[in-house]
Amino acid sequence: MFWLIENNEQLQTFREKKFKKVFIEPLFSNDNVHPYLRGIVGFYIREINYRKGFIINVNHSEATSCELDKVLNLIGGFEEIFVRDKKEFLHIVPLKQLSDIHFISPTDIPDQFPCHDFFYRKYPQISNIGSIIPIVKHYERCETIFDAIKHVFTMEKPQHFEFYNNKATNVFYWIESNGLKVDPKLFEEHFGVEKEWTYSQFNLKTTTTRPSNSFGGINYAALDKKTGCRAAFIPDNDFLLEIDISAYHPTLAAQLVDFDFGEGDIHQAFADMYGVDYKKAKELTFKQLYGGVFNEYKDLEFFKRVEKYIDDISRKEEVVCKSGYVFKTDMKKQKLFNYILQNTETYYNVLILEKIIKLLKNCKTKIIHYTYDSFLLDVSKDEKSIIKSIMDIFKEYKFNIKVEAGSNYNVLEKV
Secondary structure, eight states: OOSEEOSHHHHHHHHTTOOOEEEEEEEESOTTSOTTTOOEEEEEEEETTSSOOEEEESSOTTSOOOOHHHHHHHHTTOSEEEESOHHHHHTTOOOTTEEEGGGTOOOOOOOOOHHHHHHHHHOTTOTTGGGTSOHHHHHHHHHHHHHHHGGGGGSOOOTTHHHIIIIIHHHHHHHHHHOEEBOHHHHHHHHSOOOSEEOOOEEOOOSSSOOEEEETTEEGGGOOGGGTGGGGBOOSSSEEEEEEETTHHHHHHHHHHTOOOTTSOHHHHHHHHHTSOHHHHHHHHHHHHHHOOOGGGTTSHHHHHHHHHHHHHHTSSEEEOTTSOEEESOSOHHHHHHHHHHHHHHHHHHHHHHHHHHHTTTOSOEEEEEOSSEEEEEEOGGGTTHHHHHHHHHHHTTOOEEEEEESSTTOOEEO
């Protein structure tokens, strides 16, 4: 059978091979478009032990096409599908049997392909550029990628795989697909593009394991309130609601070192310990959590426990986080502590997001944005009663929260 499949008869012949475990690389119409909006040119599919791969054409100019619905039906029948980016693939079709190879073993994958680079550089204005890159060059690229990652397919899945592949990936895909409604004129004023909707893109494959969030030159994790740019983000329903976790990292650090602040305001507790005002206390606490304890505060019980915890973990060869992720201890011990804090933060946030998404199933209200200690919802006034249920999710984990609402992301007031 030739490697190119371009009609339903060939597709049926391919189906009859009854492959079970495969690697799939989607061929997109334009890699620079957000995954939620990208068109599909075709799919490279290779059974993990087969001698070659196949391209099923959907919309390439050099061949006749198979119907996308029939191709997706075929894909849905595989037992396990290895992909390079599960979250990206979910935007094509949400399947449970997807395994992201990065969460099995981070692997160096070639990213320099001269033909593809040439077309993207020469024709940046063409929206369906993937359909004019020679299809044989798509095939060569995919075969090269397969050769670089094929050793991963038979590796044992690490203990963090379940959390990152089946929980974290799913919740961030869900947030991305909800999109962010924007005021076209204000968005153009602040970001240079006039549009009615924009989409964020989370990167779960960072060094610290804390997801970053940017797309199209916009860092959605760092929208500066001082510039007024947040005013461009508006509700699709009736109002925006933001839930902030108060003193998040001090709370998580207290959990790690088994210190009880009680039910009061943690920053006020620190202010009382230091003998300074509230604002100064926040500054001192964060400097010490991220940079090391100051000599004058080493005798405070909380920081005694923090230093002991840091010393204890630095003596181990590795540290296993709540997510199952393993950090090697071959780094500065304060840096290691910061990484553990960020991983623990992500662990709880994913559990919270998972519960919020489940609660909002079949609702107009939706979760549209997330930035570490902050969760932004687009709320329908007809569903205001659900807000208490969402707040209760945070209480399950004993997190103190602050809730604000408003007509845009820049004018939120305490409720």
